[in-house]
Amino acid sequence: MSRPTLPALDVRWLTDTTTTGERVTVPGSGDLQRVDYPIPPEIGHGWCDRLPLAHGISLFQGVHRFRPEVTGQRVPLGEFRFTFPEPTLVIQTIQGGTICHQESYPHAEFIYQPGHDFFRRADALQVIPLIEASADSAMTALILAEDVLAQLIGEELAATLIARLGLETRPVVKVRPIPIRVSAPLRAALSLQLQGTLQRLFAQSKVLEYLCLLSAQVITPDLAPPRLQCRQDRIRELHDYLTHLEGRLPSLDDLAVQFRMPARRLNTAFAEQYGLPIYAFIADWRLNEAYVAIRDSEVALKVLADRLGYSHVNHFSRSFKRKFGYPPGSLRRGRRVANDETGSEPDEV
Structure with missing residues (x-):
């Protein structure tokens, strides 16, 4: 099924002090497209690459580099508006750093970082991303229509995936804990070492690999080997326990006893799944x-x-x-x- 490229992106840059806040249009394209962010050099620099794939699927990768002088600040990148031609699923994963989203459709605010991925199900978006300048970061987004997802993995599995992610209503945005190993193919999908048809085929193969891993993680965790699944369940339990715990944290040895895993292995497994050691x-x-x-x-x-x-x-x-x-x-x-x-x-x- 032939699909047009995504419509133009409407942006009001918030980092460009030379403008009066007027909106600009990033035109649609059928080829790899790079857009430099108008970040003042005294703050840092950044850019985004967008690659349209078969069936209207698109990859988007934004890279953010900041100077040490702005460490600790949250830099508002711009106000992005986008209308999709049909109901669409957007998945975003980050490597390094932290991103805060100020959403207007629907109204919400989220913070996500490695080990926690962002999911959107909507027919449009209006968002201001604020990038934490304490660390360099790269955000990769996968954009695909709902009916394309159903074609790729089947209608029943697609519906179950959307439900397990908590995306039943529309519009909706969510942040969900997703192990870094699951999101790794998506982060690697846009290869600038390749060009032309090979670049697109590589990207499409990584998107399919990611969708398979995500489905296995969210829908059918029983497909994992029993010992691995048991460990993953314990790490998720540990994550839920710690993020709901107030006051002083238990020692690593106490956590190891509570979650029935050697202390060093517990800390390593947590870092593999959520991007950082426990503490x-x-x-x-x-x-x-x-x-x-x-x-x-x-x-x-x-x-x-x-x-x-x-x-x-x-x-x-x-x-x-x-x-x-x-x-x-x-x-x-x-x-x-x-x-x-x-x-x-x-x-x-």
């Missing part, structure tokens, strides 16, 4: 959760520090500033000013 992952996870809590609520910083397992609010403030580039009190004051709120000063302790 690095949870420290980053908790700081992202703290960012949202400070921005959206009036919870006292001391209470928040206790929940996150810090022995003193000053330790929490230092960790927060290392990650985001400013102390937590500044985030709360900035939100109040932006909302024109009045009242007492934020509680710093």
Whole structure:
């Protein structure tokens, strides 16, 4: 079935200080297309490559490189608007760094990083991605119509995959924990070492490999060898346990006993599935959760520090500033000013 290339992309760049915020159009193309991001050189640089494949499938890869001076900041890339010709599934995975999405269709905000992939089911998108400048990153997106997914893996399996990912309604956006090994073929699909037909065939083979792995992971985990599946189940249980746990974290030895796996193997298996060792992952996870809590609520910083397992609010403030580039009190004051709120000063302790 012959399909046109995707329609033009409507962008209002937020990094380009030479414009007045007017929208620009990135034209559609039937060939590999590169678009340089208008990031000021004192911040860094970046670009995106887009490759249309057979049956209207498209690959999109954005690369972000930042200077050390902006470490801890979140850089708003632009406001992207896109209308799909039919109901479409978009899957995004990241290598390195962290990305925050401010979604307008539907209204939502998500943070995702290696080990957590982003899923969209909609007929359009309107989003502002904010890229964390603490690390270089690359985001790869797969875009395919729902009926193409059904052709590739079968209608019943496609419907089950959408349901297991929590995408039954439309429009909907979700972030789901997906092992890095599952997303690896997608991240490798757009090869710039190849050209022409070979480049497209390689990309299509990697897309099919990824869809098979994703389906096996989400729908039919029983296809994995029993011992491997048992280990994966324990790591998922550990992830769920830690992301719902407040206060001080157990020691690695205690976790090893609780989840019935040697400590070193437990830490290694967790890193393989979620991209970081246990304590690095949870420290980053908790700081992202703290960012949202400070921005959206009036919870006292001391209470928040206790929940996150810090022995003193000053330790929490230092960790927060290392990650985001400013102390937590500044985030709360900035939100109040932006909302024109009045009242007492934020509680710093």
